[in-house]
Amino acid sequence: VTKRNPRDYIFGKVIGEGSYSTVYLAKDIHTNREHAIKVCEKQQIIREKKREQVRREKDALNILSNSGSSFFVKLYCTFQDAERLYFVMSYAKNGDLLPYINKVGSFDAACTRFYSGEILRALEHLHDLNIMHRDLKPENILLDHNMHIKVADFGCSKILEQPDAVEKPILNENNPRQRSNSFVGTAQYVSPELLTEKTISPSSDLWALGCIIYQMIAGLPPFRSRSEYMLFKKILNLDYVYPDGFNADAKDLVQKLLVLDPNERLGTKDDQRYTSIRSHPFYNGLDFDTLHLTNPPPIY
Numbered sequence: 001v002t003k004r005n006p007r008d009y010i011f012g013k014v015i016g017e018g019s020y021s022t023v024y025l026a027k028d029i030h031t032n033r034e035h036a037i038k039v040c041e042k043q044q045i046i047r048e049k050k051r052e053q054v055r056r057e058k059d060a061l062n063i064l065s066n067s068g069s070s071f072f073v074k075l076y077c078t079f080q081d082a083e084r085l086y087f088v089m090s091y092a093k094n095g096d097l098l099p100y101i102n103k104v105g106s107f108d109a110a111c112t113r114f115y116s117g118e119i120l121r122a123l124e125h126l127h128d129l130n131i132m133h134r135d136l137k138p139e140n141i142l143l144d145h146n147m148h149i150k151v152a153d154f155g156c157s158k159i160l161e162q163p164d165a166v167e168k169p170i171l172n173e174n175n176p177r178q179r180s181n182s183f184v185g186t187a188q189y190v191s192p193e194l195l196t197e198k199t200i201s202p203s204s205d206l207w208a209l210g211c212i213i214y215q216m217i218a219g220l221p222p223f224r225s226r227s228e229y230m231l232f233k234k235i236l237n238l239d240y241v242y243p244d245g246f247n248a249d250a251k252d253l254v255q256k257l258l259v260l261d262p263n264e265r266l267g268t269k270d271d272q273r274y275t276s277i278r279s280h281p282f283y284n285g286l287d288f289d290t291l292h293l294t295n296p297p298p299i300y
């Protein structure tokens with residue numbers, strides 16, 4: 001197969017933007033297929049010291065693209081020119097989950113069950129491959145033409161060579177205001193151990209899942225503040241409340257995921273599949289193994 005180049009595609013509208021990348025809707029002139037092409041400026045990557053993140057993203061996407069799961073954007077090919085890197089990926093026609101949560105204000109139990117169930121299946125697959133996402137949030141949960149999920153953006157991901165991989169903490173004990181440049185993820189969904197501890201684990205993605213389930217029902221994430229420092233304090237003090245009428249089973253599940261100690265979160269003692277999450281009463285009656293084959297419930 002000849003290596004692709006930018007002239008093999010008709011570039012359309014911008015469908016995503018990052019600090020060092022822009023995602024375009026593009027059409028392959030040979031297959032007429034629509035793709036999302038993430039274009040990274042080489043100078044920007046160097047300026048923002050993101051070479052490691054770009055390499056991790058490509059490695060994670062390559063592993064996932066050959067792993068047979070439909071719950072992730074696929075990386076079809078990469079190429080470069082003098083100034084830019086190009087990642088040709090799946091186009092998820094219905095964009096990300098956030099506008100849907102904002103549009104309806106709150107998902108009903110069937111929608112919350114279905115979409116958090118698909119995210120759990122994606123995490124089982126990801127963690128089974130020893131990959132952590134580390135920036136899971138509604139904006140990175142895309143929806144394809146059938147309204148099934150495709151997890152995107154592996155720029156903060158980590159492939160765990162050894163299960164208890166060690167990284168620099170973001171906040172260190174003696175100077176809580178100081179943050180190392182190892183900060184990964186988006187502040188509202190970042191787990192407490194990424195703020196203070198040294199060990200990182202897949203359990204950080206389970207914390208983010210707890211935040212997303214809360215947000216699907218409450219309409220907003222559990223930890224919010226205009227100041228990032230106050231936001232971190234709220235996370236470390238587990239300072240959040242449930243609105244009146246919050247589904248009782250979902251509340252019990254979220255309370256078992258938003259646990260400060262990563263080793264005490266529901267699911268962290270499971271292997272292969274998150275059976276203790278699958279068997280939580282909130283998921284009674286949900287068949288996790290056929291989710292990707294069923295019609296998603298309408299979001300209204």
Ligand SMILES: NC(=O)Nc1ccc2c(c1)=C(Cc1cc(-c3cccc(C(=O)NCCN4CCCCC4)c3)c[nH]1)C(=O)N=2
Nearest residue numbers: 015016023036073089090091092093094095099100152153
């Ligand atoms: N950082 C990254 O790697 N980002 C990526 C990677 C791959 C990728 C990616 C981002 C994609 C983002 C994307 C964005 C969009 C999109 C952008 C703008 C508008 C819309 C849109 O209006 N969709 C219709 C759905 N609306 C949503 C709100 C409620 C009414 C209906 C979709 C579609 N897909 C994509 O399809 N594939």
